[in-house]
Amino acid sequence: MINYTINVSDLEYFLLIMTRISMFISVAPLFSQRGVPNRVKIGLSFFISVLVFGTIHDRTPLDYNTVWGYAAIVLREGMAGLLIGFAANMATTIVAFAGRIIDMETGMSMANLVDPTTNQSESISGVLYQYVITLMLMISGLHRYLITALCQTFELIPINKAVFESTRLLDSIVTFLNDYIMLGFRICLPVFAVMLLLNAILGIMTKVAPQMNMFSVGMQLKVLTGIGTLLITVGMLPMVSEMIFGEIRKMMVTFVQALT
16 A cells, blocks of 8 residues: 655645745746636646755755744745746736837837736737747747746755845846836837937928828828837847847846845
8 A cells, every 4th residue: 555644744745845936936937927727836836846855855844943944944945936936927027118118119008008918008019929939939938947847946055045135135136227228119119210210200391391290191201110110120029039038038137136
């Protein structure tokens, strides 16, 4: 017969592992989308926890005396999983930021859509870029990387060993904000440059032919030119996906180092 018995210390250790993994999956990109059923998230967290529990042989005894002490350890592991997953999820917002800039330049910022994955109002270009980049990230194996990186965090940050230093975490967020603006403008740079050139041409035409209503003509030209530029620059989306993937890896490493 198979022995299913487990002692209390191993059960406590397993629950802490599952706490970190479940918190990570609840906020990580791809896994945290509304289209993923909660049963799938719970089941995935459980089975990954079982696999990770079997690979950890050096289980340091937990240092606590009361139920409140164990609750504090659970909160620590939950916060560690949330911060690591949040670091990966932050990088995916760069695409939405670039989409808002594109819509403001092309005159489509007045038309917004409700993104069903986040239940938030997003720009048209942002939603389009978000779905295309998400599909490319899935094809490139982002889900496998996230699970692998999560499992490796138990080697770098053992159970009950996470250190929350506000200075290092703040430095990590500042680093992301720098990359956030830089990568966002790199994504929307083709449309931004074309719109800048179009505005210069419209300004010259206003001086040459003041009888023309450049406001009504300019709005139509901006929309058509913006859509044409988006169609022409479709070939750069794989490069954008690679940049987002690299930023996800960078931010996860930065936050894990801040917690060690």
